[in-house]
Every structure is written in C-alpha cells, then in structure tokens.
Amino acid sequence: xxxxxxxxxxxxxxxxxxxxxxxxxxxxxxxxxxxxxxxxxxxxxxxxxxxxxxxxxxxxxxxxxxxxxxxxxxxxxxxxxxxxxxxxxxxxxxxxxxxxxxxxxxxxxxxxxxxxxxxxxxxxxxxxxxxxxxxxxxxxxxxxxxxxxxxxxxxxxxxxxxxxxxxxxxxxxxxxxxxxxxxxxxxxx
Amino acid sequence: xxxxxxxxxxxxxxxxxxxxxxxxxxxxxxxxxxxxxxxxxxxxxxxxxxxxxxxxxxxxxxxxxxxxxxxxxxxxxxxxxxxxxxxxxxxxxxxxxxxxxxxxxxxxxxxxxxxxxxxxxxxxxxxxxxxxxxxxxxxxxxxxxxxxxxxxxxxxxxxxxxxxxxxxxxxxxxxxxxxxxxxxxxxxx
DNA sequence: TAAAAACGTTGACTTAGGGCAACTTTTTTG
DNA sequence: CAAAAAAGTTGCCCTAAGTCAACGTTTTTA
Numbered sequence: 001x002x003x004x005x006x007x008x009x010x011x012x013x014x015x016x017x018x019x020x021x022x023x024x025x026x027x028x029x030x031x032x033x034x035x036x037x038x039x040x041x042x043x044x045x046x047x048x049x050x051x052x053x054x055x056x057x058x059x060x061x062x063x064x065x066x067x068x069x070x071x072x073x074x075x076x077x078x079x080x081x082x083x084x085x086x087x088x089x090x091x092x093x094x095x096x097x098x099x100x101x102x103x104x105x106x107x108x109x110x111x112x113x114x115x116x117x118x119x120x121x122x123x124x125x126x127x128x129x130x131x132x133x134x135x136x137x138x139x140x141x142x143x144x145x146x147x148x149x150x151x152x153x154x155x156x157x158x159x160x161x162x163x164x165x166x167x168x169x170x171x172x173x174x175x176x177x178x179x180x181x182x183x184x185x186x187x188x189x
Numbered sequence: 190x191x192x193x194x195x196x197x198x199x200x201x202x203x204x205x206x207x208x209x210x211x212x213x214x215x216x217x218x219x220x221x222x223x224x225x226x227x228x229x230x231x232x233x234x235x236x237x238x239x240x241x242x243x244x245x246x247x248x249x250x251x252x253x254x255x256x257x258x259x260x261x262x263x264x265x266x267x268x269x270x271x272x273x274x275x276x277x278x279x280x281x282x283x284x285x286x287x288x289x290x291x292x293x294x295x296x297x298x299x300x301x302x303x304x305x306x307x308x309x310x311x312x313x314x315x316x317x318x319x320x321x322x323x324x325x326x327x328x329x330x331x332x333x334x335x336x337x338x339x340x341x342x343x344x345x346x347x348x349x350x351x352x353x354x355x356x357x358x359x360x361x362x363x364x365x366x367x368x369x370x371x372x373x374x375x376x377x378x
Numbered sequence: 379t380a381a382a383a384a385c386g387t388t389g390a391c392t393t394a395g396g397g398c399a400a401c402t403t404t405t406t407t408g
Numbered sequence: 409c410a411a412a413a414a415a416g417t418t419g420c421c422c423t424a425a426g427t428c429a430a431c432g433t434t435t436t437t438a
Contacts, residue, residue, distance in 0.1 A: 034406095060330070060333070062333070062334035064334075066334060068330075068333045068334055070330055070333075082322065082323075082326075083322070083323040083326055083327070086319045086322075086323060087319075087323060093330075125315075126314075126315060126318070129315070129318045129319060129322060130275045130276075130318060132322060133271065133272070133275075133318060133321060133322045133325070134271075134272040134275060134276060136322070136325060136326060136329075137271075137272050137325060138272065140325075140329040140330070141249070141259055141282075141329070144249070144251070144257045144259075144365060145251035145253075145255060145257055147394070147395090148394075148395070167414095167415070167416090168415075168416065169414090169415065169416085176333060177395075177396085178395075178396055178397080179415080179416070179417090180395090180396075180397085180398095180416090180417075180418080181394090181395055181396075182416095183416060183417055183418080184395090184417085184418080187417080187418090223436095336424070336425090337424075337425070356384095356385070356386095357385075357386065358384090358385065358386085366425075366426090367425075367426055367427080368385080368386070368387090369386090369387075369388080369425090369426080369427085369428095370424090370425055370426075371386095372386060372387055372388080373387085373388080373425090376387080376388090
C-alpha cells in the first residue's frame with residue numbers, strides 16, 4: 001500500500017525506515033470513481049493526495065461554464081489545490097479523479113504536523129513547493145506567444161503521456177483551445 | 190539602508206534585532222540605471238534582489254523578438270528569476286530594472302547559508318515560495334478564458350499601480366495583447 | 379534645448395481560431 | 409449487449425485581436 005509513496009520519499013532525501021513508516025502512517029487509503037469530485041469550487045482544501053493509481057485533474061470553469069484544465073497528476077505524484085491548502089481560502093477550482101483511482105490522503109493538520117516535527121519532511125515539502133513553482137511557471141509562461149500549433153508541439157514534446165491518457169477535450173482545455181481546433185491541428189500532423 | 194528590508198522581515202515573523210542585523214549584513218547595496226539588465230537569457234540566476242527603490246521587471250522574448258513581461262516587482266519586495274535560482278539552469282528569461290533603482294543584493298550561496306542556519310529565515314523563504322506560488326497561479330490562471338477587455342478590467346481592479354508606473358507597451362506585454370489593442374480598449378473605458 | 383528616438387493612438391486590412399451544427403465513432407451504463 | 413450518452417471530426421461562417429503604417433506626442437540624450 002505504501003510502496004510507491006515510500007519510493008517517492010526516498011527519492012527526495014535520505015530517510016530511515018522508521019521515519020518513513022511514521023510518515024506513511026498518517027496517510028489513509030481512499031478509492032474513488034471516474035469523475036469523482038474531491039474538492040468543490042467553494043470549499044477550502046484540507047487534504048493532500050498522493051496518487052497510488054489513477055489520475056487527478058485540477059480544473060476551473062469560466063463564467064460561461066466552460067471547463068479549463070490546469071493540471072493533471074498521475075501515479076506516484078502529489079496533488080491538491082495548493083493555494084487553498086496553503087492560505088485556507090476557498091479553492092476557486094475543482095479537484096477530480098478522472099478515472100477510477102486509489103489515493104493516499106493526508107489531512108492538512110497532519111501534514112503540517114509532519115512539516116513542523118520532521119525536518120526531513122519539511123525539506124521534502126520545500127522541494128515540492130520549489131518544483132511545483134518551477135513546473136507551473138514553465139508550463140504557463142511557456143505558452144506565452146504560442147499559437148495553437150506551437151502548443152500542440154509543446155505538449156507532444158514535454159507531456160506526451162497526456163495525449164495518451166487524457167481525452168482530447170481535456171487536453172484542449174489544458175492548452176487553452178477549443179476541441180475542434182485541437183482536432184484540426186492533429187489532423188495536420 | 191536596511192530599514193525597508195528589516196520591516197519586510199519583521200512583517201513575516203517574530204525576529205530579534207540581532208538576527209535581523211546578521212541577515213541584513215549579507216545584503217549589498219547596488220545602484221542601477223534605467224533599463225539595466227541584471228540577468229541575461231542564458232545566464233544562471235545567482236542573486237536575489239530586494240528592492241529599496243525602483244522597479245524590477247522579469248521578461249522573455251519570443252522567437253520573433255517580441256518582449257513578454259512576466260512580473261513587475263516594486264519597492265519593498267524580493268525579485269529574482271526564481272526557477273533558475275532554485276535549479277541552477279539557464280534562466281531563459283531576463284531580469285531588468287526599468288528605472289533607476291537601488292537594490293539590496295544577496296548571493297545564492299549566502300541566501301542558502303541563511304536558509305540552512307537561520308530557522309526563521311528558512312521559514313521566511315518557505316513563505317516567499319508559498320506566496321510566489323499563489324500569486325503566480327492567480328495571475329496566470331486568472332487570465333484563462335479572459336478576452337482583452339476582461340484582462341484590462343482585471344488589472345485595473347488588482348494592480349492599478351501597474352498602469353501608473355509602467356509604460357503601456359509593457360503593460361500590454363504583461364497582459365498578452367498588442368499595444369494597439371490595449372490602447373483601443375482603454376479609449377472605450 | 380534641440381534633435382533623435384521611443385511611445386501612444388488610430389485607421390484599414392488580415393487572420394487565427396472560436397461557435398455552431400451535422401455527422402460518425404467511441405464509451406458508458408442499465 | 410443494446411441503447412444512450414459523450415466525445416471526436418469536419419465544414420461553414422464570424423469575430424476578436426494582430427499587423428502595418430501614418431501620424432502626433434512624449435521622453436531621452438547629446
């Protein structure tokens with residue numbers, strides 16, 4: 001149950017088995033269905049999820065009701081609505097498993113307890129923040145000045161798994177274009 | 190010379206004067222001219238800047254040579270090319286003072302020395318990361334699904350100082366539209 | 379302080395990509 | 409496994425916003 005998580009933690013820092021076991025003991029296994037909502041727009045994020053199996057999507061909807069995908073996290077990664085988790089304001093975004101998934105879930109209280117009492121876990125948290133920051137910047141700023149074709153090429157180069165695992169519709173909403181535009185571009189290469 | 194920085198640090202955490210003085214002693218004052226480049230596209234970011242006076246802009250250029258502004262930091266704030274500062278890869282962005290400025294500059298080495306030896310400074314760094322993460326997300330994701338008019342309204346609401354302090358051209362490049370579009374929209378209110 | 383450079387504004391024209399609809403294909407579920 | 413629902417594709421048309429150029433204004437610098 002905790003192998004993937006332990007592997008993830010070991011990959012980030014040198015950590016003994018005892019601490020590892022202690023950290024893992026705070027995570028509870030939950031199973032979710034396809035399209036199950038983990039967090040609603042108005043809710044405050046109070047859980048951090050580690051994905052054992054499946055996929056979590058972070059998205060919003062525009063005032064016209066169009067969905068806008070922000071992030072997809074797959075097996076072996078952490079995901080939550082981090083801004084809300086940090087500042088405890090309503091998330092203004094949704095968290096959802098887009099397929100049947102198995103998640104390890106830790107409450108915010110326990111998470112910060114670990115951050116405050118386990119220096120190694122604090123270090124891992126800092127690394128998660130740093131990495132999250134870098135990735136978000138690269139992803140979003142990377143698209144500045146890109147036209148639709150550039151974006152599709154970018155996704156093929158840097159996140160080809162997305163095209164395999166996620167519906168066209170969601171990829172399109174991730175890239176900020178309509179499904180028809182994505183469809184047209186793919187047919188031209 | 191260090192008043193503004195001390196005020197910033199005190200605002201983040203309870204911190205005694207001795208530690209404060211020690212932290213400040215690692216910062217050196219530098220004066221820059223209008224449009225002076227602090228970091229080039231291919232360079233690795235090795236300094237963190239605190240702005241005593243003036244303004245730092247973070248920007249890139251597209252392959253066609255069009256400038257794209259990412260962030261403006263004003264008096265009393267920190268700025269650097271953070272992804273590069275963290276992972277020591279070429280920045281792929283520029284750092285520039287857009288007006289005559291006075292900066293307090295700390296080297297990466299000293300910065301991480303403080304993070305590793307002063308728990309309070311580590312805490313401040315985590316807060317800078319968290320805040321930077323939240324702000325970047327809000328800023329960029331906030332524009333998803335916005336047309337040009339929405340973006341201008343957004344900037345008026347959340348960052349009106351920008352319109353006062355920064356040229357139209359740079360604001361336009363920050364909002365991801367051409368200067369003519371921004372001009373046209375402003376004339377319609 | 380005068381010449382030069384950069385910036386801002388506006389008009390005419392062009393274009394990338396969105397909206398909608400019809401149709402086909404795939405996926406989901408009872 | 410069949411019916412229903414959702415997703416993907418494609419054509420047609422339209423619109424928001426970009427480009428380019430001309431011109432006036434402000435800013436910079438020698």
